[in-house]
Amino acid sequence: MIEVDALVKEFRTAGSVDGRLAGLRRLWAPSRLVRAVDGVSFTIQRGEVVGYLGANGAGKSTTIKMLTGIVRPTSGTVRVNGVVPWQNRRAHAHNIGVVFGQKSQLWYDLPLRVSLETIRDLYRVEDRDYRARLAEFDEVLGVRDFLDTPIRSLSLGQRMRGDLVGAMLYRPEVLYLDEPTVGLDVVAKQALREFIAAQNQQYGTTVVITTHDMDDIEQLCRRIVMIDHGSVVYDGDLPVLKKRYLPFRDVVITPADDSDAALIRADHSERIEGEDGTITLRFDPDVTTAPAVIAQAASATGIDDLKVIEPDLEDVVRLIYAEAGR
């Protein structure tokens, strides 16, 4: 569905000038070559939901802009459904829907209804299909209440819902989401995630999502591609990634009596004493299980409270960025 091979994008930016008369000297300062994307390759199958992750400035959005055909790469190739996006933008347009969290595809001063009707006519959606899809999308996203409100007057959550409807109105085979939940409240985020998951399950829509919200990834993606300094540093299953970077689970126990803390221990687990009086038993789930660890700890003394902590994707990402020298 999406084939990316050795993709490179270089930009020229204004050179950095400091000191006296910097504003004037900047006029003839030599420009600087920046390699935003550096040899990215991956293949995405039809119906996959892929999280495309990376820190700010890692090259995520630039990659998306090349996949969508907005920007031409310096070198390398992209084929989406057999089409090279920047060479045949019009044919490609029907293949893809795009939602940018930071810029809207809707027309700012006009009511949402006018934007959606314009998209309907641009993509030649039959009026009957338009009405049916609008009704279907409304069930999850609840857009009817603000159809007649100008885009500029919508809240961010409403605007994003409107953008998502606009992007899916013509049933594209691929949906690109560039930080779609940035700045949204939990209710709006959940509505967006449910909508995306439903489109993927019902229509086999291929989804590529860039985000800094790890809940988006955990709830939507099985596979992630991680990029850093323009290069892919991980491409694979989310559980495998977690396993690779954070192979342990933690059972955190608050003993009923502080003096019994020393008794809390379990086989095949590392014991870590917390400054707050808690005891953490860290274990490898391939070697033992949480119930076994808890049962053994509880048999030695009374327990006030306990919790099992699964590896957090944010911790994983933090570790990877740290490894990459950020």
Next chain:
Amino acid sequence: MTAGARPSGARGVHDTVGRAWAMVRLGAANALVFRANVVVSMLSVALQTVLLVTVWRAVYSGRHSVAGVTGDRAVSYAVLGLVLGHLALPWRLSSLPERVREGTVATDIIRPVGVVGQSLLQSIGAAVGALPGVATALLLGALLGGLTMPATVSAAFGFMLTAALGWLIATLLNLMVSMVAFWTTDTRGPFYVYRAVASFASGALVPLWFMPDWLRPTLEALPFALQVFAPLQLWFSEQPLGGVGGVVLAQVGWLVVAALLTALVSWRALRTVVINGG
């Protein structure tokens, strides 16, 4: 329809027309969305009409003609020149610079209609927003006795045809100049220069009849004169470039040149485009 497949024949034409009409409608809707803008535009045109009629009458007080041009003709020219200039050089040349600056041009690039086509069709629709101003100028001009009608039906027809083609040239040039936004973030400087040159060279400010002999041929060789001066010459039964046929031929020639230049500029722009923001 399979995604990406291109319908052929009558269906293809129907789809193309449907898309184009959607963009024209969008341009019109955007132009009329703020009623205050429409009212201010009408007031501004009304004020200019009154001032132009008053000033040109004052210029001609005690004189029958200047440089072979009668007072009635000069006043009438001023009102009609204002109308054509109002249509050819709208307040906002195109929405493109704004969209490039905000980065929202990214969403235009991935539409099934090219960026140039979208902008051009929206500009055509946006002309609807100028019509209340046009009506105001014509009505007020007529009430103040500042409008003389064409002498013949063919002069009126020639004017209508060449004014429409002239407006199309202006719209294409406006779009081409707007594309400077792909290279420079602040477009105010280039726009200021373009507006000054276009409004002067078109004859919208001062009829080219009054230009010095050394300057007039140069101005008439530019495409701007074909937007205002040449159509108005036809209105007054003059025969520039041998008549309507000659003017239309010149306009079509400039339309081709402007279309090619616009295509070239947009091709370069879309190869080098950098989208602002994440």
